[in-house]
Amino acid sequence: MIKAVIVDDEQLAIESLQWEIENFSQDVKVIESFTNPKEAIGGINELKPDLVFLDIEMPEIDGFQLLQLLEYKNFDLIITTAYNQYAIQAFKANAIDYLLKPVDPDDLIQAIDKVKNRQGSNHATKNIETVLSKLVQGNLERHKKIPLSLNNKIILIEPEDILYCKSDGSYTTVYMRNGDDYLVSKSIKHIEELLPKDYFIRIHKSYIVNLNEIKELVKHGSGEIILSNNQIIPISRKHRKQVFEALNIS
Numbered sequence: 001m002i003k004a005v006i007v008d009d010e011q012l013a014i015e016s017l018q019w020e021i022e023n024f025s026q027d028v029k030v031i032e033s034f035t036n037p038k039e040a041i042g043g044i045n046e047l048k049p050d051l052v053f054l055d056i057e058m059p060e061i062d063g064f065q066l067l068q069l070l071e072y073k074n075f076d077l078i079i080t081t082a083y084n085q086y087a088i089q090a091f092k093a094n095a096i097d098y099l100l101k102p103v104d105p106d107d108l109i110q111a112i113d114k115v116k117n118r119q120g121s122n123h124a125t126k127n128i129e130t131v132l133s134k135l136v137q138g139n140l141e142r143h144k145k146i147p148l149s150l151n152n153k154i155i156l157i158e159p160e161d162i163l164y165c166k167s168d169g170s171y172t173t174v175y176m177r178n179g180d181d182y183l184v185s186k187s188i189k190h191i192e193e194l195l196p197k198d199y200f201i202r203i204h205k206s207y208i209v210n211l212n213e214i215k216e217l218v219k220h221g222s223g224e225i226i227l228s229n230n231q232i233i234p235i236s237r238k239h240r241k242q243v244f245e246a247l248n249i250s
Helices: 013-026 037-047 063-069 088-092 106-118 128-140 189-192 238-248
Strands: 002-007 028-034 050-055 076-081 099-100 148-149 153-156 162-168 171-176 181-184 202-206 207-210 214-218 222-226 232-234
Touching: 002 013, 002 037, 002 106, 013 028, 013 106, 013 189, 028 037, 037 063, 050 063, 063 099, 076 106, 099 106, 148 181, 171 189, 181 214, 189 207, 202 232, 202 238
Parallel strands: 002 028, 002 050, 050 076, 076 099
Antiparallel strands: 148 153, 162 171, 162 207, 171 181, 202 207, 214 222, 222 232
16 A cells, blocks of 8 residues: 655645545555645655655745655655646656646546556666756756846846747847847857746747747647737747647647
């Protein structure tokens, strides 16, 4: 039997997930749940569960910080999140099991089966230190400010405030959510290397977009995306497959 702990600041979310586990998995027993992430740290260290279901978005201490503060880390991890499909690319990249809220029973069964397979193998399955290191580092990169050189000054901007970037030869214009735009004397390739790779994507030789700001995709021809400010940007044939995969569109 797999001993599990649930950490989520919403009691209803805990009760819903616990009901799903009790009704769709005979292999997992929830031994404790926490709505307070600070209490969860002490609880996980003391209880030493085999599996932790962890919400990422929590007040005071988020899921990333909680993972960093734990002493006991010899468990499998399944992230439960209300993040949209674009933000979870980071979890996929680091082979993190995750469940989107509201939790689908089939997704729950699949995630638990992965845990069972890892625990039943002859390999060193508890690589949580490596996984957590990558996940936390990815989170730090997502929140690292981007430096842009403008005339005789450098401004620092939050990457999530960027809508898209457009190339103009050796120059790039960075368009912001608040309507501002900045023309910098750097190639779009240089800007691309600065941006978090889990939610920025090259959709054309001249464009990089923030996946979280896409509100619509037009599939005719190579395709076009429509951003939250109604800006329409073409998708090149070269990047079409990559864009559709990132958006989970077949």
